[in-house]
Amino acid sequence: MGKFITFEGPDGAGKTTVLKNVVERLKTSKFEMADFVITREPGGSKVSNQIRDIVLNQVDANIDINTEVLLFAAARRQHVVEKIVPALTDGKTVISDRFLDSSVAYQGGGRQFGLDKVLDINQYATGGLEPDVTFYLKLEPEVGLKRINTTRTGEINRLDEENMNFYRRTVKAYDQIIESNPQRFVVVDANRPLPQVVDEVWSKFLNVM
Secondary structure, three states: OOOEEEEEOOOOOOHHHHHHHHHHHHHOOOOOHHHEEEEEOOOOOHHHHHHHHHHOOOOOOOOOHHHHHHHHHHHHHHHHHHHHHHHHHOOOEEEEEOOHHHHHHHHHHHOOOOHHHHHHHHHHHHOOOOOOEEEEEEOOHHHHHHHHHHHOOOOOOHHHHOOHHHHHHHHHHHHHHHHHOOOOEEEEEOOOOHHHHHHHHHHHHHHHO
16 A cells, blocks of 8 residues: 555645645655655545535535535545545555545534534545645644735635634644644644745655655
């Protein structure tokens, strides 16, 4: 079996940008890119991307919380069976921009659905699959929201438009997840300039490979 590595963090932490930089370094390193599968959630497969369009659409802002949780889990299920597990079975390293922890933090904590309830639903959806290593970019919610509003030029989705209390609950939920799984997480301070964050993540990434 290959290794499963995920990247997590609150909105504005620069997670996706850091991951892109890590991938660029991989291309010029000793590693063979054919041994890696880079993916994201929600998404990662045709069906999962279609679900992504539903749950993150700014117009459809009145999705019931139960529906939202189940849709994220459904997208994850398809992602796991169609892309992640086959790649791991082939001995490849799978790197995903978000996974189960995001649902537990955002829906369980941010939406106040309940961390354990979201975890139970997603344990069924993933068949118990968990990452081997999770890089968490730690950032205060106030800083993250400011970054979203002032610097983000890419996708702005429905979750980016929540209030500050939502983000505080989400970050608190992440802290609880990390406290329960300290051996799995590599926590990186994302308050610093991007090059410093990328350098630290890359160094620690090499240590876990």
